[in-house]
Amino acid sequence: MDDSLHQAVTLLIAPGQVVEVRALTDQWIHSGYFDDHEELARQVAALDTDQSVEGIYVTLNEVNRALLSRRANRIKMRLGKKDATTSDADILRRRWFPIDIDPVRPSGVSSSDAEHELALTKAGAIAAWLKEMGFPDPVMADSGNGSHLLYRIDLPNDEMSSALVKRCLEVLDVMFSDRQVSVDTANFNAARIWKLYGTVSRKGDNTPDRPHRQSRVLSAPPAIETVGPDLLQHLAARLPAYPPESKEEKSGLVLSRWLSDHGIGVSSEKSYLGGTLYSLAECPFSSAHRDGAFAIQFPNGAIHAGCHHASCGGGQQRWQELRAKYEPGRAEQREQHERSWRRDRAVTRAEQEGRVAPPASSSPPPEHQVKAFEVLRNGDPLALMLAAFAQEHVGDEILARCMVLSMASQAVKNSDGLHVSVTGDSGKGKTHAFRKMLRQVPDRLKVKGTVSNKALYYMKDLAPRSVLMSDDTELSDSIQEILKSATSNFNEPITHTTVTKDLSCRVCRIPERCVWWIAKKEGTGDDQVMNRMLTCWIDESSDQDARVLAAKQVREMLDPDSFVEESDELRTCRAIWEVLHEQTIWVIIPYSKRIRFNAICNRRNPDMLYDLIKSHAALFFMQRQQKTSEDGTLCVYANEADFSAANDVFTLLNGTAGGQESKMTKKESDLLSLIHRADRSGLTSVSTELSKATTAGERITPGCWKSARPFHSRTGP
DNA sequence: TCACAGTCTCCTAGGAGATC
DNA sequence: GATCTCCTAGGAGACTGTGA
Numbered sequence: 001m002d003d004s005l006h007q008a009v010t011l012l013i014a015p016g017q018v019v020e021v022r023a024l025t026d027q028w029i030h031s032g033y034f035d036d037h038e039e040l041a042r043q044v045a046a047l048d049t050d051q052s053v054e055g056i057y058v059t060l061n062e063v064n065r066a067l068l069s070r071r072a073n074r075i076k077m078r079l080g081k082k083d084a085t086t087s088d089a090d091i092l093r094r095r096w097f098p099i100d101i102d103p104v105r106p107s108g109v110s111s112s113d114a115e116h117e118l119a120l121t122k123a124g125a126i127a128a129w130l131k132e133m134g135f136p137d138p139v140m141a142d143s144g145n146g147s148h149l150l151y152r153i154d155l156p157n158d159e160m161s162s163a164l165v166k167r168c169l170e171v172l173d174v175m176f177s178d179r180q181v182s183v184d185t186a187n188f189n190a191a192r193i194w195k196l197y198g199t200v201s202r203k204g205d206n207t208p209d210r211p212h213r214q215s216r217v218l219s220a221p222p223a224i225e226t227v228g229p230d231l232l233q234h235l236a237a238r239l240p241a242y243p244p245e246s247k248e249e250k251s252g253l254v255l256s257r258w259l260s261d262h263g264i265g266v267s268s269e270k271s272y273l274g275g276t277l278y279s280l281a282e283c284p285f286s287s288a289h290r291d292g293a294f295a296i297q298f299p300n301g302a303i304h305a306g307c308h309h310a311s312c313g314g315g316q317q318r319w320q321e322l323r324a325k326y327e328p329g330r331a332e333q334r335e336q337h338e339r340s341w342r343r344d345r346a347v348t349r350a351e352q353e354g355r356v357a358p359p360a361s362s363s364p365p366p367e368h369q370v371k372a373f374e375v376l377r378n379g380d381p382l383a384l385m386l387a388a389f390a391q392e393h394v395g396d397e398i399l400a401r402c403m404v405l406s407m408a409s410q411a412v413k414n415s416d417g418l419h420v421s422v423t424g425d426s427g428k429g430k431t432h433a434f435r436k437m438l439r440q441v442p443d444r445l446k447v448k449g450t451v452s453n454k455a456l457y458y459m460k461d462l463a464p465r466s467v468l469m470s471d472d473t474e475l476s477d478s479i480q481e482i483l484k485s486a487t488s489n490f491n492e493p494i495t496h497t498t499v500t501k502d503l504s505c506r507v508c509r510i511p512e513r514c515v516w517w518i519a520k521k522e523g524t525g526d527d528q529v530m531n532r533m534l535t536c537w538i539d540e541s542s543d544q545d546a547r548v549l550a551a552k553q554v555r556e557m558l559d560p561d562s563f564v565e566e567s568d569e570l571r572t573c574r575a576i577w578e579v580l581h582e583q584t585i586w587v588i589i590p591y592s593k594r595i596r597f598n599a600i601c602n603r604r605n606p607d608m609l610y611d612l613i614k615s616h617a618a619l620f621f622m623q624r625q626q627k628t629s630e631d632g633t634l635c636v637y638a639n640e641a642d643f644s645a646a647n648d649v650f651t652l653l654n655g656t657a658g659g660q661e662s663k664m665t666k667k668e669s670d671l672l673s674l675i676h677r678a679d680r681s682g683l684t685s686v687s688t689e690l691s692k693a694t695t696a697g698e699r700i701t702p703g704c705w706k707s708a709r710p711f712h713s714r715t716g717p
Numbered sequence: 718t719c720a721c722a723g724t725c726t727c728c729t730a731g732g733a734g735a736t737c
Numbered sequence: 738g739a740t741c742t743c744c745t746a747g748g749a750g751a752c753t754g755t756g757a
Contacts, residue, residue: 022719024757029718057757078718085719186756189721193757 004216005045005198009037011139011220012058012150012194014095018068020059020086021075022193025052031085032075033068043075048199055144055201057193061157062092088162091190094155097165097227098194099126099138099172100184102146109204110212111145115180120218122181123147126172132310133235136225144201144215146181148194152224153232157190164229167236174239174294175308175315178268178279238315239296240304255297261559262326272296284322285312295319368568372575376622381576382645385440388569392436394551395539396429398652402534403437405649406515407577408615410465413586413633415611417490419516424538429548430519433538434469439566440573441467445581464493464511465581469519534608534649536658585621586635587614591643605650612646613638 013019016035021044023030030047034040044056063086076083101123103115111119120142127138127149139150155161166188173183187194195201197215206212255278259266265281280293285307292312295305305319306312375381382404389400402420409418422430438446446467493512518533589610597606617624617638625637652658 022757024718027718029757055757087720184756186721191720195757 003198004214005041005048005196007217008197009041011217011224012060012096012196013037014062018063018065020063020067020193021056021196022058022085023047023050023053023056023075025050025054028078029085030075030077031079031083032071032073033063034073035065035068036073039073044196044199047075051202054203056196056199058196059086059091059191060096060098060150060194061094061190061192064090064092086191086193088157088190091157094153094157094161094165094190096194097151097153097168097232098187098192099123099149099151099169100143100146100187101126101148101176101181102143102184103181110201110206110210112210116142116145116213118181119146122176123149126176126183129175129308129310130235133314134231135227135235137219137221139220139224140218141195141197142213142216142218143195144213145203147218151227153227153229155229162188162190164232164236168232171235171238171315174272174277174296175292238308240298240317253301253303255295255303257559259295264326283307283309283312284325285318295322368571368575371568371572372579373622375572376576376579376620378623381573381619382616384569384576385573388440388567388573389433389437391567391569392439393429393433394547395544396433398649398658399433399536399538400437401649402536402653403434403517404619405612405615405646406517406534407441407467408580408619409611410513410515411580411583411585411618411621412611412614413491413584415490415587415614416607417513417515418608418611418615419518419533420536421518421533422536422538424540428538428540428544430538434517434519438467438469439570441577442574442581465513466511466515467517468514469517534653534658536653580618583618583621583634585618586629586633587617587638588635589613589617589638589643591638591640595643609646609650612649613642616642616645 018035020033101119103111103119141148169185173185177183195215197217200214202212266278267281268279277296282290283293292309293307297303303319305322306315385404386400406418406420409415621636627635
């Protein structure tokens with residue numbers, strides 16, 4: 001028997017242990033099970049002379065003894081489809097923690113001498129690193145093309161052990177793999193077969209540059225110590241297994257750009273937990289070595305940086321240290337910024353407690369709070385909100401106006417509430433517009449995304465005056481019913497009574513004064529729902545596409561330092577909404593009787609105009625004539641500016657920016673417009689089809705709205 | 718060739734609620 | 738109370754890619 005083969009069998013396989021031998025050829029698999037290890041070595045030695053055999057392997061871990069009966073102490077050549085080999089479920093215990101270090105090369109060829117040497121060197125480095133951590137000396141072997149490290153373990157074959165071994169390999173891969181050599185992370189499964197040392201590795205043709213080599217054990221400790229699970233867990237914990245939480249990195253720092261901007265060289269990059277791991281060309285933490293440093297950016301933006309050398313923390317998080325090294329003074333600025341933010345927030349909360357006007361405080365309120373009251377008293381809050389919105393979303397101003405007035409309607413006691421629906425094709429920015437405007441809303445007052453039919457009734461922390469945003473989905477019948485209730489009974493909670501398991505009644509509620517913002521695809525939702533909402537169209541024009549692209553191009557040029565996550569305007573808007581959400585205002589429209597409506601057939605439209613006026617007046621409540629009613633309600637008188645602003649919105653919603661009265665989508669409206677332009681007889685036909693007079697047909701044609709405002713009025717207090 | 722991981726789709730069971 | 742519908746989670750199976 002070959003000495004090295006005999007040494008391997010003695011070393012790897014416990015006496016009496018059943019083991020599967022598997023030989024791979026280009027086309028076939030030969031396999032047998034052995035508990036007679038002398039016989040195993042004899043048959044393997046014979047098989048190894050077969051030049052078609054690329055490699056001979058054994059199962060490393062303890063195999064179920066029953067499998068011996070499959071092919072007892074014999075190798076069956078050319079397995080058929082019915083001949084099973086060892087699966088993970090056939091393994092009784094894990095006996096080895098195997099580390100396979102392979103040179104990076106094209107598949108199907110043996111390694112060159114240089115590549116082979118690199119893998120052996122890398123194995124030495126890994127063994128040394130693990131020894132620093134407390135690992136014993138491993139069995140080191142030459143696999144023929146790369147190198148192997150084997151540590152004796154004793155773990156049950158279960159999911160936890162599998163995950164632990166897998167994680168350890170992943171950590172070693174991150175720490176040690178580079179462009180030339182990689183640690184194979186696929187060797188974690190229990191039934192994994194392993195090169196039987198003493199046999200020849202024959203990948204591809206045997207050429208001088210890439211010769212076939214015999215695998216062999218290079219070194220083995222006299223007594224092999226078992227590595228305990230604690231040590232493996234210690235290794236597994238060397239790197240974050242999940243993206244770490246990081247508020248700071250959500251600011252949009254792009255690690256690759258940051259490294260490049262600061263002249264930090266990257267020797268290689270690869271994916272890690274969905275993010276990217278950059279191996280640094282030189283260690284920025286120590287001058288004692290060059291290799292080993294790395295930085296990872298996770299999908300959530302968080303960053304982990306470190307170095308695998310024990311003297312550099314052995315992979316521990318050192319990102320803040322790295323950043324501070326290249327951005328001196330930043331930590332201090334950050335601390336100052338956070339102190340200021342905490343102070344602002346504390347003052348804002350204190351002022352929220354039962355106040356209508358700003359308190360005459362000897363200490364100055366925070367900057368944005370002062371600005372908020374300044375704008376509410378003397379400025380134009382609507383203009384500020386539109387400007388803050390425009391900083392983050394290009395165009396769609398009329399939609400923005402609708403959203404602002406919708407939120408303002410929550411503060412109006414005598415309003416039915418204004419809800420917003422926006423239609424248009426996917427990808428045109430409906431959801432983006434909603435999300436950007438929602439940034440002005442305090443977090444506790446918004447619900448985003450999709451919900452199942454009854455879920456809203458069961459949300460325990462859903463606050464009154466929340467904004468419920470439904471995202472680009474088709475509205476189910478059930479949600480549409482809730483919407484109808486919400487819009488019909490704005491000032492009361494929506495109740496829903498169900499029967500529990502013990503057949504008692506349970507009453508669930510959606511709180512009062514919630515407004516809905518619905519992003520819909522074309523042609524979804526029924527008219528009754530649409531009737532109750534401000535019906536906007538997203539701007540789908542090619543001009544808008546060009547403007548969006550231009551804005552995107554500017555944004556992509558920003559570096560992290562010039563990127564502002566929250567502008568002063570945005571913070572001021574949020575402070576304004578905090579003030580308004582504390583108010584309940586009764587708006588009086590003293591000129592109500594002087595408003596003339598062209599179309600009152602849909603009774604909801606006058607309501608909507610009145611609500612728009614009231615909402616605008618609520619937004620400017622500090623600049624309007626006020627009185628307090630007997631029950632203490634703050635009353636505000638709407639003025640001509642409120643009418644004018646509301647009328648502008650309503651006119652646009654019936655013209656170029658929405659289908660408020662017609663309930664048509666943009667495409668339907670464009671089609672009618674086309675018919676109208678092409679031939680007036682076409683309009684007559686449409687009117688006939690609709691069973692309406694030609695004038696009615698004209699009215700639903702957008703071109704006519706442009707020339708005729710829907711309301712006449714003589715306004716003024 | 719085989720086993721496995723990962724991904725995706727489809728199907729099914731079970732629970733909740735509605736209806737008769 | 739029986740039955741139906743809707744929703745959800747989970748499993749099965751097909752498929753692909755990888756590595757021995």
